Amino acid sequence: MDCDKFDEKFWKTIVNKSLAGIYIHDTDFKLIYVNEIVERATKFTKEELMKKSLYDLVHPDDLSLIKSEVLKVFNGEATNYECRYIRKDGKVRWVWGYVLPIECDDEILALGNWIDITRKKHLENRLKENNELFRVLVDDSPNPAYILQDDKVAYVNQSLLNLTGYTREELSKIHPLELVHPEDREMVERRYRERLEGKRGVETYSWRILTKDGNVYWVTGRPSRINYRGKPAVASILVDTTDLHRLTEMLKKKNEYLALVNKILRHDILNDITVIRAAFELGEEKLKESALKKLDRIESLIKESKAIEEAIGETYTINISDYIREITKGYEDLADIQYSLTNVFVKANESIKSVIDNLLRNAVMHSNSDDIKITIETFVNGRYGVFRIIDNGKGIPDEIKDKIFEEGFSTVGGTGIGLFIAKKVVELLGGEIKVYDNTPSGAIFEVRLKRY
Missing domain, CATH: 1.20.5 (Single alpha-helices involved in coiled-coils or other helix-helix interfaces)
Known part of the structure; x- marks a missing residue:
């Protein structure tokens, strides 16, 4: 399904009907948008909320925390928070939120998402009081839960088994960090070690996990240091926050x-x-x-x-070598193109064709002779699929290597937009693009895209 075909009304409906609370406020903390779940959660009408600031909803005991987190947002950082808010009827609820800065009409605004974790907070308090109640509630909980001890999985509930696709026996034989996405492992392990040593308190944060069949999910947890069977351990209940x-x-x-x-x-x-x-x-x-x-x-x-x-738009698995073969057909009369291609499957979409085309056009335009030779190769490097376009042109001087991807920069009288767009597309696909010197002359453009 091509999500780009959906109109603005469709996206507004998606946001407004989301089960997560979504809100936007300005630098004065005045609310300028809330979706329906915020109305239902707070018991205020949208008209009433539009007359309030973010701070009007926050529990007084959590105001200082929220103020410090919001300041991070207007300094360009995305941040997580956990706080209480007060409904119109006076009842207090807990939420976990994720806020990031967005730009609209040259104004920086805060885009916030929240999910209600009141039940999770209540569970945490009750678990401390009664271990038997812990086993009953957590085993049957729809939220994944675990206990780690001595770098092993000491306990998991059925929900975590369902999420990861592993059996209890399989999990007992692997290191817990193998379940964590490679890009998040250093962060998760550091916090785990510090928490075991008593150097880090309870906190809420998010990371990605890998299932047995290679799927990636986002989870949000609040790991705590506990005593389990007479020894220190780390335990947490998770919320699947992938959507x-x-x-x-x-x-x-x-x-x-x-x-x-x-x-x-x-x-x-x-x-x-x-x-x-x-x-x-x-x-x-x-x-x-x-x-x-x-x-x-x-x-x-x-x-x-x-x-x-x-x-x-939506990404899907493609064989990057097939796309390269398709695009290079239009350049085979302009250059001697050599291939060293293997099947490399990456997460991308049709936009990658523009990247390949721009890099080939750039190689042809910057050739210093009629004997244009271009080599294209693909290979796998860890979690990334890589393709390189190597030319025998005059190369790119060191002093402009950092400028060639800037909008409007050109040395041959072109539009100066091609390489700028190529870099932007690759970044939006979650990859990266680099340029190196070729030997004895020319340039090597390397594009790395995620394999899963």
């Missing part, structure tokens, strides 16, 4: 895309139209030549913006 993180990431990508398109429309294209208008009004030949170049640039901007739009 919440995916929704947040999708909203963030949509915001990045809209900001970029807004810039292109307001700044780049309007400036080019000014030059074209002047050419018509003054009738000077030099201005006409410049106007034609600006028309080419506008066409390129519109075309490349489509690649950005595709990049924020």
Whole structure:
């Protein structure tokens, strides 16, 4: 399914009907948007909430904590928090929230998501009082739970087994960190060690886990140091927050895309139209030549913006070598292309075609002879699929290597948009792009994309 085909009304419905509370407030902490679940959770109407600030809802004992976390957001950081809020009827509830900065009409706003963890908080308190109650409630809980001790899984409930796909026997034979996503392992292990040593208190944070069949899920937990069978251990109840993180990431990508398109429309294209208008009004030949170049640039901007739009859509598994073979057909008459391709499967979408095309076009444009030779190779490096486009051109001087991916930068009179868009697309796909020197001459562009 191509999510990019859905209109703005569809996305508004998704956000408004989300089971997670979603809200937006400005730098004065005034609420400017809440979805339906926030109304239902707080018992206030949307009209009543629009007259309040974020602080009007927060429990007085948690105000200082929330103020410090919100300040991080307006300093450009995303943050997690856990606090109590007071409903209209005076009842107190607990929430876990995730807030990040977003830009709208040149104004920085805070986009917050929350899930109610009141039941989880109540469970934590009761678990401390009665170990037998712990076993009854946690074993039957829909929330995954575990106890780690001596670098082994000492206890898991059925929900965690269902989530990971492992049996209890299988989990008892592997190191717990093998369940953690490689990119999160250092962070999770450090906090685990510090907590066991009594250097870190109870806290709520999120990380990714890997299931037995290789799927990735986000979980949010509140690990605590406990005594289990006479020895220190770490225990936690988890909440599967995969949908919440995916929704947040999708909203963030949509915001990045809209900001970029807004810039292109307001700044780049309007400036080019000014030059074209002047050419018509003054009738000077030099201005006409410049106007034609600006028309080419506008066409390129519109075309490349489509690649950005595709990049924020749903990703799926592709064989990057198949895409390379398809795109290079249009360049085989322009260059001697050699292939060293293996089947490399990565998470991407149709936008990667624009990246391949831009890199090939760049290699041809920067050749210093009629004997253009390009080598394309693919291989696997750990969790990443990699492809390289290697040319025999004049290369890229060290002093401009950091500039070639900037918008508008060009050394051959081009639009200066191709490599900028290529980098933006790769980043939106969760990958990275780099450039190296080739020997004896030329450049190597390397693109790394996640395999799962």
